[in-house]
Amino acid sequence: MVSRRSIRVKVMQLLYSLDRDPGVSHKDLLRRYDQAVDLAYESLLFNLFIILEITHQAVSDRDARHAKLRPGPEDPLWNAKLYENELIQSLVKNKALRTYFDKRSFGARLDQDLLMKMYNTFSKTPEYKTYVLEEVDNARHREFLLDIYRDLRKNEIYEEMVDDQYSFWQEDKSLVIGALKKIIKQLPESNERFFEEYLPDNDTVIDFGRKLIEVTMEQAPELEKLIEPTLKNWDMERLAVLDVILIKMALVEFLYFPTIPTKVTLDEYVDISKEYSTPKSKDFVNGILDKLMKTMLEEGKIKKEGRGLLEE
Helix, strand or coil: CCCHHHHHHHHHHHHHHHHHCCCCCHHHHHHHHHHHHHHHHHHHHHHHHHHHHHHHHHHHHHHHHHCCCCCCCCHHHCCCHHHHCHHHHHHHCCHHHHHHHHHCCCHHHCCHHHHHHHHHHHHCCHHHHHHHHCCCCHHHHHHHHHHHHHHHCCCHHHHHHHHCCCCCHHHHHHHHHHHHHHHHHCCCCCCCCHHHHHCCCHHHHHHHHHHHHHHHHHCHHHHHHHHHHHCCCCCHHHCCHHHHHHHHHHHHHHHHCCCCCHHHHHHHHHHHHHHHCCCCHHHHHHHHHHHHHHHHHHCCCCCCCCCCCCCC
């Protein structure tokens, strides 16, 4: 459940932390990388746990309505189908999933008052009233859960709750959202270990990510020697730190990843520079990488496997 794009961003940020604190060992940085990848996966299940806890607020809501001394006409009919439906219960009764939740102490990380506040943002709507009081099938349960999740993502409480727990949340968010929507669409889930399908694959995490960060660290002096001739009147020390890091990473992909097309690498790092570095970084990174790519292609330093991987 990680992409090469998210791995590149993680590596960039970790290399930036190394630049800020040169005392950090390469071994420690690799440990931080492994942890960042693990937390991306954990954040998916943390999001799933939040949804389960929010749906569980429907039980308290029902019980409170039924306990009223002067109930309204709808109160005796109110139910907790949001939590007690087959889809959610297939997760609640999943022992392997619950074991994961408990080992990560998810329950201790959440404020029940905030969960109820998030529940109340939709529980008082006409749509929820209709959902509760009408007969619905699993397709409708599924649709309503997806609607709730869409609305939760716009909720500041929800966003802060996750962002406070995971430092890479903004980078991992789109992947988590896609995976969680897929999980909801597949409910009810009969496979007790279904969530392991979303574990990051070794090709992306190790063969790509770990190699990318290791080679960029180990070959830093050699990479700087390749970059300097293209800078003309620019002083390496005066360049934006992130720009230099991104150029080094792109060079590593040019030279050490024979199956990644040069054009893909160039476009990816230009796009990342536009989002994470200075307003001028996009043009600068694009210009330097384009020059380096053409020079190294002419010198035969870049060797790619397969047709169409060498694009100028």
